[in-house]
Amino acid sequence: MLKQPIGSEPDQAKYTTQRPQLSPELSNPEVRNLVWGGRKSTHVVEGYFVCRRLRYNSQYRGIPAGSAAITSLGAASNGVIYGGTTGEQAWVLAFNPTPPFDTVSPVVELPGETSISRSLVVLKSGDVIVGTRWRDADAPKEWKGGALYRVKGSPFWADAVQEWPRGRGEFEQLAVPVAGEGIAALAFDEGRRRLYGVTDRTGQFFYYDIDSGKLQKRGNVCPAWHHSENLLITPEGIVLTTAIGGRIVRFDPEVDKLEVLESQVPTNPGRGVYARIDSHVYEPLSGLFYIGDKADGMLYTLDPRTLQTRVIGKPSDRIRIRALAAAKDGRIFGMAGGDGDIGQMFIYDPYKAGGELRNLGIPLTAVEERRYGFEYTAACTGPQGQIYFGENEREGKLWIYFPSYMSPTQMPAKTGPQAGEESGWMP
Amino acid sequence: MAKRKQKKSAAPPPAEAPAGPDVEAAMIVFDKLPLSDTCWSLLTGPDDRFYAAGCTEHTGGVSAYLLRYTPQQELGKGKLEYLFDIGEAVGEPPETMRAAQCKIHYCMLSDPDSGIFYGATHLSAAPWGDIGYSWFGSWKELHRSFIGSYLFAFDTRSDKILWTDMCYPWEGSRCMALDHKRGLIHGVAFPRSHYFTYDLEKRAHTDHGRTGSVNPQCIWLDSKFNAYTTDDHGYVLRFSPDKGKLEQLDIRTPFASYSDGWHNVSYDVVEDPNDPDVVYGCSWNIPSHIFRYRMDPNGGPGEMRDYGPALPGIGYKELGTFFTDHVGGLVFGNDGYLYYCASDMIREAWEVTSDRKCWLMRMNVETGEKERIGLFNFGDFKAAYVSRAARNKAGRMVFADVINKPTRLYEYEPPVSQAAVQPPLRRWG
Numbered sequence: 001m002l003k004q005p006i007g008s009e010p011d012q013a014k015y016t017t018q019r020p021q022l023s024p025e026l027s028n029p030e031v032r033n034l035v036w037g038g039r040k041s042t043h044v045v046e047g048y049f050v051c052r053r054l055r056y057n058s059q060y061r062g063i064p065a066g067s068a069a070i071t072s073l074g075a076a077s078n079g080v081i082y083g084g085t086t087g088e089q090a091w092v093l094a095f096n097p098t099p100p101f102d103t104v105s106p107v108v109e110l111p112g113e114t115s116i117s118r119s120l121v122v123l124k125s126g127d128v129i130v131g132t133r134w135r136d137a138d139a140p141k142e143w144k145g146g147a148l149y150r151v152k153g154s155p156f157w158a159d160a161v162q163e164w165p166r167g168r169g170e171f172e173q174l175a176v177p178v179a180g181e182g183i184a185a186l187a188f189d190e191g192r193r194r195l196y197g198v199t200d201r202t203g204q205f206f207y208y209d210i211d212s213g214k215l216q217k218r219g220n221v222c223p224a225w226h227h228s229e230n231l232l233i234t235p236e237g238i239v240l241t242t243a244i245g246g247r248i249v250r251f252d253p254e255v256d257k258l259e260v261l262e263s264q265v266p267t268n269p270g271r272g273v274y275a276r277i278d279s280h281v282y283e284p285l286s287g288l289f290y291i292g293d294k295a296d297g298m299l300y301t302l303d304p305r306t307l308q309t310r311v312i313g314k315p316s317d318r319i320r321i322r323a324l325a326a327a328k329d330g331r332i333f334g335m336a337g338g339d340g341d342i343g344q345m346f347i348y349d350p351y352k353a354g355g356e357l358r359n360l361g362i363p364l365t366a367v368e369e370r371r372y373g374f375e376y377t378a379a380c381t382g383p384q385g386q387i388y389f390g391e392n393e394r395e396g397k398l399w400i401y402f403p404s405y406m407s408p409t410q411m412p413a414k415t416g417p418q419a420g421e422e423s424g425w426m427p
Numbered sequence: 428m429a430k431r432k433q434k435k436s437a438a439p440p441p442a443e444a445p446a447g448p449d450v451e452a453a454m455i456v457f458d459k460l461p462l463s464d465t466c467w468s469l470l471t472g473p474d475d476r477f478y479a480a481g482c483t484e485h486t487g488g489v490s491a492y493l494l495r496y497t498p499q500q501e502l503g504k505g506k507l508e509y510l511f512d513i514g515e516a517v518g519e520p521p522e523t524m525r526a527a528q529c530k531i532h533y534c535m536l537s538d539p540d541s542g543i544f545y546g547a548t549h550l551s552a553a554p555w556g557d558i559g560y561s562w563f564g565s566w567k568e569l570h571r572s573f574i575g576s577y578l579f580a581f582d583t584r585s586d587k588i589l590w591t592d593m594c595y596p597w598e599g600s601r602c603m604a605l606d607h608k609r610g611l612i613h614g615v616a617f618p619r620s621h622y623f624t625y626d627l628e629k630r631a632h633t634d635h636g637r638t639g640s641v642n643p644q645c646i647w648l649d650s651k652f653n654a655y656t657t658d659d660h661g662y663v664l665r666f667s668p669d670k671g672k673l674e675q676l677d678i679r680t681p682f683a684s685y686s687d688g689w690h691n692v693s694y695d696v697v698e699d700p701n702d703p704d705v706v707y708g709c710s711w712n713i714p715s716h717i718f719r720y721r722m723d724p725n726g727g728p729g730e731m732r733d734y735g736p737a738l739p740g741i742g743y744k745e746l747g748t749f750f751t752d753h754v755g756g757l758v759f760g761n762d763g764y765l766y767y768c769a770s771d772m773i774r775e776a777w778e779v780t781s782d783r784k785c786w787l788m789r790m791n792v793e794t795g796e797k798e799r800i801g802l803f804n805f806g807d808f809k810a811a812y813v814s815r816a817a818r819n820k821a822g823r824m825v826f827a828d829v830i831n832k833p834t835r836l837y838e839y840e841p842p843v844s845q846a847a848v849q850p851p852l853r854r855w856g
Contacts, residue, residue: 002515006586010492010509015462020488020556035559042563065675066636088672317568340634342566342619362563370659370689371640372563374619394636394673395658 043364043372044345047404050367051397052104054085054093056166063091063106070390070398072120072130073378080156081380081388082107082128083398084116086135092116092128092169094155095398097382104398105155107169112143118229118378121188121195123210127152129174133182133200146182146199148174148208175215177206187231187239192253196231196239203227203243205251205258218258221249228277232289234304235282240289246275248307263307271295279322281379285330286350292321297336299348299357313357315346323379325387327403333387335363335376342374351406363389363399373399450787450801452839453503454808455496455825460509462486466834467549468856469815469827470535473542474583477817477825480513480546481834482530488521488555490514491530491548493581498823502838510581513548517577517591521555526565526573533644533815533856534576536605536612542584547614548577549599562618567597576600576616578625594625594632604646604654604855611668613646613654622656622666622673635673638664643692644711647855650703651724661691661710663720663728680708681716681733685743695815696720696855697757697765699792700848707757707765707792709737713747715754717767717790717797734795738769738786746774756813759850760841761822764789768803768813768826783809787826787839803837810837817853822846 004011025031054070055062062068067087074082081095090113095104110116110132119131128151134143153169160166177183181199188195195208203221208214221227222243232240239251246265251258267275274295281290282304289302290312297319299312315321316336322343323335330350336359337343345360363373376399378390389399457463463481472478477496483489491513498505514520514528521527529552536545550573553560557571565572578594581587594600598616605612610627620642622635639659646656654666661680666673682691694715696708704722709715714736721730737754744752751772758766771784787800803810803826812829826837 001518002511002588004512006511006588007508010459010512012459012461014512015460015489022556022558026558042561066673342563369640372618374637395639 041361043362044360046347046360048402049363049365049373049399051365051369051371051391051399052095053368053397054104054106056103056105057160060166062104063093064088065395067091067109068396069392069394070396071115071117071377071392073380073388073390074120074122074128075380075382075388076122076126077124077383078126079383080126081382081398082120082122083378083390084120084130085396086115086117086392087394088114090114090116090132092120092130092151092171093398094169095388096156097384097386097400100159100161101156103160105166107153107155108151108171110149110171113147115182117184119183119186119197121186123188124190129186129188129195129210131183131186131197133184139180139182145176145179147176148183148195148197150174174213175208177208177215177217178202178204184229185231185241187233189233189237189253192237194237194253196233196251198227198229198231198241200229201225218251218256221258222260226276228294230277230280232277232280232282232302232304235287236304238304240302240304242275242277245272261307265291265293265302266298266300266309266311267293267295268298278320279324279334279379281324281326281332283326283330283332290324290326290332290334290348292324292334292336294320297321299332299334299346312348312355315348315357316344316359318344322377322392323389325379325381325389327381327387328385329406331403331406333379333401333403335379335389337375339375343376363401365399369397371397447786447799448801449804450837450839451502452787452803452805452837454805455503455505455507455836455838457481457492457494457507457833457835460492460833462489462832463492463834464832465530465814465829466827466836467814467829468531468533468535468546469817469825469836470537470544470853470856471817471819472544472583473537473539473852475819476583477819477836478535478544478546479825479827479836480531480535483527484529484551485832487553487557487560488527489552490521490528493531493546496825496836498819498821498825498838502840505838510586511588513546513577513579516579516588517548519574519577523574524554524556525571526550526554526560526562527552528573528577532600533602534600534614535856536603536854537852538605538607539852540607542582543589544581544583545603545605545612546579546581547594547600547603547612549601549617551599572597573599576614578612592630595623601642602645602656602856604648606648606652606654606668607854608652609668611652613666615642615646615656617642622664624666624668633671635666635671638673639692641690641692641711645693645696645708645855647693647696647698647706647708649722649724653722653724655720655722657691657693657710659690659692660688661693661712667726676728678728678731680710680720681718681731682710682712683714683716683736683743686712695755695757695767697759698851698853700759700763700850703851709754709757709767711749713744713749713752714738714741715752715769717754717765719792734790734797737767737788737797738771739797741771748774750812753812756816756826758816758818758824759848760789760818760824760843761846761848762841762843763792763847764841765792766816766824766841768816770812772811783811785810785813789841813837815856818850820849
């Protein structure tokens, strides 16, 4: 505590003889610029960010601050990006990147709901299915539990440049899969037109057939309720997640069985107790899932055919990776950082020798807001290759990232399992 | 309630004057803090004395120091006391090798009921021995990062530190207001610009989310202790302690027509001497406009009046910066005028001392008429930038200097003998 009585004169030695010896060159403005000029490297300088406010234009109010944390994202085949928010009210929003729009339209707000987290899928029809949960541990008694909603409508109409109004959507509640529990994650099997979900508290696994409206439950993913809040769906329609100890859990729709396997996801020594999947993306060129781990913020791959994993590395000192997306060329972009962090963006480039994992820095944009980016919990890739990040903040924005071009020597060889065609990437 | 009388000065210089007389003021240098370079906080204490923070931003590993100034009859002859090293007081001295508890920004608070004076620390300076501090790059590094903003409670009646606590982790506190009736401190943190409240009884903070990317520099209160600040675009944000909710109001602080209102965050705000639901303020923008904001404690957006640029007659200034055209140090004088300081300089490097001009201004809040009283010049020394001002019951004013080593205060007294107004004790930093 205090070395001197209150009110006595400061010890001058602290300001003179006891000072560290620093070079006088530090007062040279050119030298100082070497220190402060380096600030530009703090932020992402590879690729380019813009962001969009969550409102159509200044004629309308946007999604209000306090309800604007974007916690789910999904891309429609026509390029429209849909998002779900968390806050006082859960909203579904849509961003249309094409002229004459290039704007966000708030589609619907879901009365009595506070969070759509990792639980938004876009059907081929353009309808959106979202699952809800309560945003914190204090759900009111009157809340019945997380529900599935179908959202439809035309949020974009005519032209966003002149006087025409914006469109609105509508919603219907489909089901409350498990009373009193929220929906922690959804995945969609387009071939079977089946929606898979897992609940937040006890990890109950369910599926919902879109056409029949039939809901089935298949028990807990993990008897210890230590499940991942991510559902990975393979191109064959197999669903994967994890249980306690990082054990992989598989649901095979052909046998209609949920099973805990011997295989485990990777963790650092002594960290298995924390092992969960924090984020994931399926990358079609390689046929691999890229996974962000919740224990230490590691990035690893999971081969859905063999269930083999490979640790790529840890892109940042942050201990979580909450958002991942795959570029059309197979590069992986992600955001490391947890609640209350200043997040950091990273890239994994599989085409550099041995693969290269690099920290790109802290996001920043000056279009349409001058804004630092700190927290993101959702990401997806648009049909033209833009990568969307959902900002998880009180007054969140939709961030759009344009990756830098790869040089011709970097471009991927067409040797992967689904090289080229599915991704739309053409040399 | 005292009726406001406003007397004109004998011969104020014209608003467009390129230079002016020196203000009859005194300079109080913190010469026992030779490395100090800024005084970001200055507030009248519950004991009617002035409290100031001697801050050291540009030398690493030096803690802020709390000082107290008690005026005497003659300007500049008051008693300057060096109270304590704040880093030592909160248990986070530079020897920790973490980013220094180097300043108190607009986070000094006076509790008129208890006599307690609060202060909360802020960041920017390097750790001891380092050449700089990257608050974005050094995030949650236990061995190097700024560990958090510490709050201290100093009893002005006994001159004792009652307690200290970390009021916001990993970040500094930019500005604060005190709801002494509820025992609640409102704050905004840096660098993530989150609004938070700190419960003095529970000794715990609650985070209410982000306001934007540009820190507002002031939080103020209405008669019901609703708290107000602004977002990046000057929209007024209100925090209702009863609802526990931060909401944006459909009203903005004024700005120049050529601007879109970005960076129009509140900079300094003072309470109307006669109406606790009216404040006068300026924005952190170029040019900074003076405004009057009548709040609606019942939830409406209130009413905003634009008094125009704080320094009239300048126009659009291509070379203006937030430093050269700074406005701050708002305070009501005994004469009912609103006093403030306005810098008017040519673009220059941060530490270059040429062409320094810091005007002491006053404004008739009824008519909006603004006058240049003079410059804070003391021989060859020319002040550049004033952050805050304070006054005591007798009407003596002090102004806090920024960017001189050592840092200092300027003491001034308006030329009236009888108080026409008696402003309340300022409830925010």
